[in-house]
Amino acid sequence: MTAPILEARGMSKSFYGVEVLRDVSLELAAGSVHALVGENGAGKSTLMKILAGVYQRDAGQVLFDGAEVDFTHPIQAMRAGLATVFQEFNLLPERTVAENIFLGREPRRAGFVDTRGMANATASLLGELGIDFIDSNARVASLSVAEQQIVEITKALSFDARVIQMDEPTAALADHEVELLHSIIGRLKARGVAILYVSHRLKEVFDLCDTLTVLKDGALVWSGPTSEVTHDSLVRMMVGRAISTYFPPALGTTTVGDARLTISGGGNGYVDGIDLEVRAGEIVGVAGLQGAGRTELAEAIFGAVPFTRGTVTLDGRPVRLRSARRAVKEGIALITEDRKAQGLALQQSVIDNTLLVIRGVFASRTRTVRREAPGILSSLEVSFRGLDQEVQFLSGGNQQKVVLTKWLATKPRVVLLDEPTRGIDVGAKVAVYQLMRELANQGVAILMVSSELPEIIGMSDRILVMHGGRIAAELEPGSSEEAILAAATGTIAGSREDAA
Amino acid sequence: MTTTTTTRPRRRVRLDSTVIVYIALVVVIVIGAILVNTVGRNFFSLGSIRDILTGMSVLGLVAVGQTVVILTGSLDLSVPYVISLSSLIAAETMRGNPNNIAQGVLFALAFAAVVGLANGLVVTKLKVNGFIATLGVGLIVKGYLDTNYQGSAGSVPAEFQFIGATGIGPVPISTIIMLALATVVFLFLKKTRTGHHIYAVGGSVEVSRLSGLRTARPVIFAHVICSVMAGLAGLLLASRLGVGSPTVGSQGGYDLLSIAAVVLGGTLLGGGRGSIWGTIGGVAIFAVLDSVMSAIQFNPFLKDVVRGVVIVAAVAIYTGRGLERRRTRFATKEVKR
Numbered sequence: 102m103t104a105p106i107l108e109a110r111g112m113s114k115s116f117y118g119v120e121v122l123r124d125v126s127l128e129l130a131a132g133s134v135h136a137l138v139g140e141n142g143a144g145k146s147t148l149m150k151i152l153a154g155v156y157q158r159d160a161g162q163v164l165f166d167g168a169e170v171d172f173t174h175p176i177q178a179m180r181a182g183l184a185t186v187f188q189e190f191n192l193l194p195e196r197t198v199a200e201n202i203f204l205g206r207e208p209r210r211a212g213f214v215d216t217r218g219m220a221n222a223t224a225s226l227l228g229e230l231g232i233d234f235i236d237s238n239a240r241v242a243s244l245s246v247a248e249q250q251i252v253e254i255t256k257a258l259s260f261d262a263r264v265i266q267m268d269e270p271t272a273a274l275a276d277h278e279v280e281l282l283h284s285i286i287g288r289l290k291a292r293g294v295a296i297l298y299v300s301h302r303l304k305e306v307f308d309l310c311d312t313l314t315v316l317k318d319g320a321l322v323w324s325g326p327t328s329e330v331t332h333d334s335l336v337r338m339m340v341g342r343a344i345s346t347y348f349p350p351a352l353g354t355t356t357v358g359d360a361r362l363t364i365s366g367g368g369n370g371y372v373d374g375i376d377l378e379v380r381a382g383e384i385v386g387v388a389g390l391q392g393a394g395r396t397e398l399a400e401a402i403f404g405a406v407p408f409t410r411g412t413v414t415l416d417g418r419p420v421r422l423r424s425a426r427r428a429v430k431e432g433i434a435l436i437t438e439d440r441k442a443q444g445l446a447l448q449q450s451v452i453d454n455t456l457l458v459i460r461g462v463f464a465s466r467t468r469t470v471r472r473e474a475p476g477i478l479s480s481l482e483v484s485f486r487g488l489d490q491e492v493q494f495l496s497g498g499n500q501q502k503v504v505l506t507k508w509l510a511t512k513p514r515v516v517l518l519d520e521p522t523r524g525i526d527v528g529a530k531v532a533v534y535q536l537m538r539e540l541a542n543q544g545v546a547i548l549m550v551s552s553e554l555p556e557i558i559g560m561s562d563r564i565l566v567m568h569g570g571r572i573a574a575e576l577e578p579g580s581s582e583e584a585i586l587a588a589a590t591g592t593i594a595g596s597r598e599d600a601a
Numbered sequence: 602m603t604t605t606t607t608t609r610p611r612r613r614v615r616l617d618s619t620v621i622v623y624i625a626l627v628v629v630i631v632i633g634a635i636l637v638n639t640v641g642r643n644f645f646s647l648g649s650i651r652d653i654l655t656g657m658s659v660l661g662l663v664a665v666g667q668t669v670v671i672l673t674g675s676l677d678l679s680v681p682y683v684i685s686l687s688s689l690i691a692a693e694t695m696r697g698n699p700n701n702i703a704q705g706v707l708f709a710l711a712f713a714a715v716v717g718l719a720n721g722l723v724v725t726k727l728k729v730n731g732f733i734a735t736l737g738v739g740l741i742v743k744g745y746l747d748t749n750y751q752g753s754a755g756s757v758p759a760e761f762q763f764i765g766a767t768g769i770g771p772v773p774i775s776t777i778i779m780l781a782l783a784t785v786v787f788l789f790l791k792k793t794r795t796g797h798h799i800y801a802v803g804g805s806v807e808v809s810r811l812s813g814l815r816t817a818r819p820v821i822f823a824h825v826i827c828s829v830m831a832g833l834a835g836l837l838l839a840s841r842l843g844v845g846s847p848t849v850g851s852q853g854g855y856d857l858l859s860i861a862a863v864v865l866g867g868t869l870l871g872g873g874r875g876s877i878w879g880t881i882g883g884v885a886i887f888a889v890l891d892s893v894m895s896a897i898q899f900n901p902f903l904k905d906v907v908r909g910v911v912i913v914a915a916v917a918i919y920t921g922r923g924l925e926r927r928r929t930r931f932a933t934k935e936v937k938r
Binding site: 174175176179180191192193194195196200204205206207209212213214216368369370371372373570 | 791792793794796797798800801804805807808809811812813814869873874931932
């Protein structure tokens with residue numbers, strides 16, 4: 102066995118006192134694919150970013166080709182031969198493929214950029230990956246996501262990368278594109294490139310990866326050859342913890358009422374064939390992988406990216422939700438995934454944010470809500486210095502509570518939550534869970550999109566699993582994480598499709 | 602493994618925005634020619650063509666420089682004052698003596714380059730938004746102009762006036778100079794690393810930084826180019842007027858007009874996309890409009906209305922086309938069964 106090309110030992114990293122990576126070690130052999138698996142928040146991305154030079158490690162040692170390295174800028178890692186394909190591509194959409202690949206080191210002839218040489222070099226790099234359908238002179242914006250990813254990989258190749266890290270490379274790809282990516286990875290392996298492959302799709306891990314490392318809550322669980330684990334044992338290692346006890350009791354005494362929100366045959370450019378029903382008093386969880394169309398479903402119901410086909414019924418009455426404004430008037434609320442960009446006006450005060458929707462849509466109620474707002478805020482235990490404090494200075498949990506207050510003020514009938522507890526502390530999480538259950542008990546219909554499987558299982562009265570823009574399966578409350586993952590990765594045919 | 606059987610994804614046919622600008626120019630010319638014909642004059646007469654080309658030269662110089670700055674995602678509002686002061690510097694240095702021409706040109710352009718450097722440094726090092734940075738630097742120059750000059754000053758020799766006054770056939774020398782410089786700037790953007798990096802920084806500072814670029818350099822360079830082009834415009838105006846003038850730049854409204862021409866030419870105001878030839882097309886559209894409207898003795902107030910409508914309509918069309926939507930997975934329309 103040859104010496105590993107990349108070896109990380111005892112890696113630790115904390116952000117603001119929260120330890121996200123604890124004493125993790127990893128070895129990568131040339132010409133092999135190593136999977137890095139674990140749930141959201143397990144520390145996979147952090148580890149990758151440390152290796153790529155985006156973050157600096159707090160402790161530990163990295164040996165690259167036998168020599169100790171300490172990258173402080175991604176370009177250093179790139180130049181040394183360690184490239185990373187992030188989920189968010191680092192490409193300029195308005196520039197050509199060749200210009201992107203050679204950005205910052207454009208080949209010159211007699212002092213001028215050798216445009217033709219650059220295009221030829223790009224074409225031959227693409228050729229080495231077996232790609233003949235991407236034009237070196239095409240604008241990157243005109244390429245599909247899969248093609249853009251190939252451009253990123255080609256860029257890595259142009260630096261003579263000996264290690265390429267890929268963060269969830271198949272998350273946004275269609276099935277035939279995944280096959281193409283795998284064939285490219287095969288070629289990279291043959292060239293002796295080592296690949297660190299982060300993926301949620303366990304099927305891929307088994308198909309593609311020679312060795313794997315399992316992380317959980319920032320710590321190493323297991324590392325070794327893929328042949329030594331089975332699908333079930335891998336899932337157990339990834340999940341491996343009792344579902345937390347901080348979820349309020351489901352349904353309990355309240356009975357589920359009539360259907361509040363019904364969608365049949367709903368679809369637009371991003372989701373299709375959506376048939377679902379959320380009844381009064383019910384919390385429906387929507388699970389799925391990144392790119393499965395969960396956020397798009399919420400946006401479609403909310404009218405932000407409206408359905409272009411199918412029918413939507415609210416409390417038995419057909420409605421056409423062609424804009425967010427229309428949806429808000431009909432009593433629908435959407436708590437978005439990205440709090441800072443979509444949920445709050447960060448430089449405005451707590452009270453201004455609280456009144457944002459009311460002022461915009463129900464202006465006549467502003468005065469009343471302004472009187473009620475302090476009460477709602479304090480019942481949610483939002484801690485802030487004053488109503489005029491800018492929300493940017495609140496903690497993530499308190500910010501999320503301000504977002505919730507903003508929507509509660511509209512007295513919604515249907516509440517859509519997209520990743521409601523992302524980036525907030527446990528105390529705030531519990532408060533959000535209790536609030537959700539309380540709303541349900543008052544007869545509100547709740548649809549919750551979440552990537553955290555414990556949250557889906559702990560909160561949902563019914564679980565919908567999305568895959569490829571469609572609802573792939575509907576599962577009973579308390580289904581196992583394994584069952585959800587299986588439906589989300591498309592490894593089992595969903596019950597929906599069987600019924601159809 | 603050698604044959605990869607992936608179907609080529611359908612690509613939306615997208616007309617290059619420069620092509621659209623020139624289509625618009627042709628439309629404007631055709632409509633203009635018809636209008637001019639109705640008042641019994643010939644749009645394609647040598648005199649009228651000369652007028653249009655002359656009208657293009659000064660604005661063209663300024664707008665080419667402005668394009669480079671806007672490509673980086675910045676902006677230059679100081680151009681009118683640079684134009685005025687460089688005309689004065691040139692005229693006062695030359696003092697009517699042909700032997701001082703080279704010196705006058707050099708001083709004027711050196712001054713312009715310094716202003717551009719100041720703009721670039723304020724934008725990149727002090728991180729002041731380009732709008733405010735160049736407004737501030739422009740006001741400083743304006744203050745100097747207002748306190749030191751009551752009216753036109755200096756004089757340029759006849760040999761220098763020659764540049765602004767002659768032409769080859771109907772084509773003025775000044776327009777040829779403008780087009781030559783536009784070609785140089787075009788090649789600079791296309792063929793040098795700095796040129797490429799101007800587009801890159803305008804497209805995304807973060808991507809550029811992560812690719813190892815020194816992101817300040819292209820922006821500073823662009824500001825220097827823009828100011829030097831404004832300085833050249835000042836020289837050209839001095840050659841036409843025979844003197845230097847403290848108000849020639851601001852009276853021409855070259856700051857906003859040049860930005861309008863750049864945007865009309867299809868360059869994104871946010872940076873990262875655009876072309877010199879688009880800008881030249883935008884400048885030509887303005888020049889044709891002006892010429893047509895004076896030929897048909899259009900109400901001067903309505904002149905600006907027409908310009909305004911053209912700018913707003915053009916940007917509305919570009920925005921509608923340029924929106925990059927998220928890629929869709931399913932058909933967006935009702936599926937017919």
